[in-house]
Amino acid sequence: MPMKSYVELLKLRIALMIALTAVTGYGAVAETVEPLHLALLVVVMVLGSGGSAVFNHVFDRDIDALMKRTRNRPMVVGTVAPTEALMLAGGLTMAGIVLAVSALNWVVAVHLFLGVFVYAVIYTVWLKRRTWWNIVFGGAAGSFALLAGAAVVQPSQWALPALLAVTLFLWTPSHFWALSILLVEDYRAANVPMLPVVVGVERTAWCILGNSVLLVGSSLVPWAMGWLGTPYLIGAGLVGVLLLGLNVKLVLTPSRYWAGWNFAASMPYLLGLFIAVFADKHWF
Structure with missing residues (x-):
């Protein structure tokens, strides 16, 4: 399968914004910046955000086919199979959580999981097709990214x-x-x-x-x-x-x-x- 299709599934611009949000949370409480911690945080957030984005592509492929802006996405045109995409989504999310626990701390991992859950399940599955409140509550995903960044430095602050x-x-x-x-x-x-x-x-x-x-x-x-x-x-x-x-x-x-x-x-x-x-x- 074309690598470009897999990259598109990750919604990298959103992933980088989520990572920047986490970096801001880190900077808000850190007295000094530790480059290694910052780099690990960025990787963790990109993995988690990428995983939830891939799931969003899979779940929304039916409505994406009806919209001009999204009708050429990989899941709609069939360049990536749903089973492969779901495996990618799960793998990226698990990799992010495992890396967060092993290289940072469990509080970061919890907030990463909550952010993924809000976007993939609460927003994509439960709310998006049911109510205009969808993006209001879906916005909590970004908030958890900021809290994850702060937790790298001081989980109790x-x-x-x-x-x-x-x-x-x-x-x-x-x-x-x-x-x-x-x-x-x-x-x-x-x-x-x-x-x-x-x-x-x-x-x-x-x-x-x-x-x-x-x-x-x-x-x-x-x-x-x-x-x-x-x-x-x-x-x-x-x-x-x-x-x-x-x-x-x-x-x-x-x-x-x-x-x-x-x-x-x-x-x-x-x-x-x-x-x-x-x-x-x-x-x-």
């Missing part, structure tokens, strides 16, 4: 990582609801109840704004509690204002154009937040 995990949890709806507006016809064709399919684009725009207010507000709590300082406040504040500004534009002009801008800006927002955490803890 949860206050700051937990707050950052809440912020990441709130980021997911603003990110994916904007994407869902762009893909609303695809989701409608596949009968997937993403929010714009259920309530329309205009109400979704308001939901994105309301959620982002909570998101930006939550991102400032670590500063208000005194756990992060002025560099973090400046960074989080700047990217938060930019994101909210685009959310307002979408509310005033609910369209694919502004949904595209909101979706495109959501990733730099999260990256800016991650950089602000590292800058505050390690560079100033």
Whole structure:
């Protein structure tokens, strides 16, 4: 089978973002950065994320065939057999868990497992086809990645990582609801109840704004509690204002154009937040 098809199943861009999320959790509590620990953490998270992504491809191959964006995926066109893909998913996940236990600690492994379970089972199997709440609860997968990163350093130090995990949890709806507006016809064709399919684009725009207010507000709590300082406040504040500004534009002009801008800006927002955490803890 073409190696390209197997690589596509891993959703490597998402895996790398999950790994970066875990690295941020690590950086939030580490006094000094240990390159070996950081490298092992990245490998562990990529393995776990890759395993859950492969399972998602297998389970969703029927609805992927109905959507323009996904109808050429390997599981749809048949370049990878479902049994082979499931074996790959299980192997990657088990490899990540075993490596986490043996090279890091069991708390990291537990959070890795929980992240995989949330994405593969709670989101993909239970919620995605049943309710518009799907990506709200599915966002917990990323939160567990951040907690896994923090657990590498200090498994019992949860206050700051937990707050950052809440912020990441709130980021997911603003990110994916904007994407869902762009893909609303695809989701409608596949009968997937993403929010714009259920309530329309205009109400979704308001939901994105309301959620982002909570998101930006939550991102400032670590500063208000005194756990992060002025560099973090400046960074989080700047990217938060930019994101909210685009959310307002979408509310005033609910369209694919502004949904595209909101979706495109959501990733730099999260990256800016991650950089602000590292800058505050390690560079100033």
